[in-house]
Amino acid sequence: MFRTISINPFRLFVVCLLLGGTNDLAAQTTMEVRLRSQHESSQSPVGFESTIDRQAWDASETAIIVCDVWDYHHCLNAVRRIEEFAPRLNQVLQAARKQGVTIIHAPSDCMDAYRDHPARQRATGAEKSEKLPADIETWCSQIPSEESANYPIDQSDGGEDDDPVEHAAWAKKLESLGRNPQMPWKKQTEMLTIDPVVDYVSDRGDEVWNILQQHEIENVILVGVHTNMCVLGRPFGLRQMVKADKNVVLMRDMTDTMYNPKSWPYVSHFEGTRRIIDHIERYVCPTISSDQIIGGSEFRFAGDSGKPEPKQAAGDPHREWTVVSVPTQTPDSSPSVQWFRCVVRIPNDWTRQTIRLNFQHSGGLQAWINGNKLAIDDDKSFVVAAADVTPDDANLLVVRAATGAIRVTPMLRSGKQSLSLAGKWQTRIGDDPAYRNIPLPAKFGAGSDIVFAPKPNR
Known part of the structure; x- marks a missing residue:
């Protein structure tokens, strides 16, 4: 049985407005973004061309990770x-x-500062993921x-670009x-x-991953500092997100680098940042810019x-x-002393046995790890003390060659495990x-x- 209903035209108009408004709100959850990447091109004078990939993201499947925008810095x-870009980032x-x-x-x-903050408690209380990506709790130096x-x-000098007098005064302050x-x-x-109702606070890779999985996040935007260090390498940084197959991007105008123009390639600080962004767009992930979220134009520092x-x-x-490539040969014009350095990631389980660095012979060679000199054992191998190693992390290995060359492939060994150190190192004469x-x-x-790491077991 059907009943006839009389509808007030004004009420119908209001209902239509409300329905239209609801549709508008739904439309606002879709984010139109333009992902910029660089690809090799023989037609470009720099060897790379930029391409734009336009994507529509569901905002509910998107997260922004704010990396290390601290209250003070050295x-x-x-x-x-x-202080210059933070107001824009807050917008x-x-x-x-x-x-x-x-x-x-x-x-x-x-994290101690946020122990009782609702955003911190929300992070620690996030539903635990059934399976964490490999090494998500550690720094990542290379993909x-x-x-x-x-x-x-x-950036090996630390990247500080302060005036020395100002820097000394700042340290005293x-x-x-x-x-x-x-x-x-x-x-x-x-x-x-930090919104206490909906935001999260965490600096741990596993916790951040739990949050992403709980919200079914597919798209991740990294903002903050510093691009060439923490934004790339942190457990929640760009490299780890790439490894975990997230659709990750850097917001290229909401970041900064630690680069000192007195270091190679002797360009301005901001050009140093651009070159890191180029590296990211070519080898790590795409980038977007803040104007895609709030309109206007890209942010640029005043200087x-x-x-x-x-x-x-x-x-x-x-x-x-x-x-330089190692092993290498000494040209006739080479000086008598040359230094070499690389970075090695030493798994924690390697430290349970004696770690040795082998060159087949150690004549004319000296070696240091993280600044600690390595002793030579009866087998003419350098012994790496476990106490001098940062497990599951980057360790600086430096070799001084009195003959000016490393002519054999260096090998790092622990028990039955080994790591060849043949490849790119850095060298310095003097x-x-x-x-x-x-x-x-x-x-x-x-x-x-210049990073060497054992390949993960498959």
Whole structure:
């Protein structure tokens, strides 16, 4: 039995408006993004061409990870640059949050400050994933797509670009504030809002992964600092997200590098950042920009002209560390002393047995790992003390060759396991004792082109 219903035309109009509004809100959950990548091209003077991939993302399947936008930093210029782009980044987070994007704040080493914060408790309470990606809880210094690439800058000095006088004054100020001048950060900058109702706070790869899986996140946007160190390498960084098959991108105008123009390739700080972004677009993942979220144009630092600078020639080993293949031979014109360095990732289970570095012979060679000199045993092998190694992480291996060459393939061994160190190293001519180490851990200071790691078991 059917009943006739009388409908007020005005009420019908209101209902239509409401339905239309609902459709508009649904449409807002779709994010139109333009992913920029670079691919090899013989037609380009730089050997690469940019391509744009337009994609429509579901905001509910998208997350932004805010990497290490701390309250303080040991580099004053780094602090200044954060203060310059943080207001814009906060606008991005606010707009994305309204669209339904999941926001994960990841200020590393600062979880104590958020112990009682709802966003931290929400992160620790996220549903545990049944299966974690391999090594998701550790730093990642290289992915396979980077193996053939030459890293574009030298950051082994730490990348600080402060004026020395200003830097000394800044260190004293940090001390007066009760901060460690080397690691002064205690929380994320207050310039970024952490929403206590919906946001998350975590600096752990497993926790971040749990959050992503709980929300069925497929698209991940990395923002924050510093691009060439933490944004790439952290357990929640670009490389780990690529390895875990997430559709990950860098927001290229909401980041900064640690690069000192006094280091190779001797370009401006901002050009150094551009070259790292080039490296990422060519070998790691695509990038997007903040204007795709909030409109307007891409952000640019006030001191950045935006003009690309000429490509520099290959480095001079008399002046800086340059890439070389090992084993190598000494040209007749070579000096008597030459230094070599690379990065080795040593699995934790290797440290349960004696680790040895073999060159078939050790005549004329000296070696250091993380600045610690290696002793030679009766087998003429260098012995790597477990206490000198950072397991499951990057370790700096330096060799001084009195004859100016490493003529055989170096091998790292532990029990029945071995790792060939044939490939790209860096070399420096001269005999400066400072060459045996760098001023910060290898995972921060080394490029991805000199990394050696055992292949995972399949």
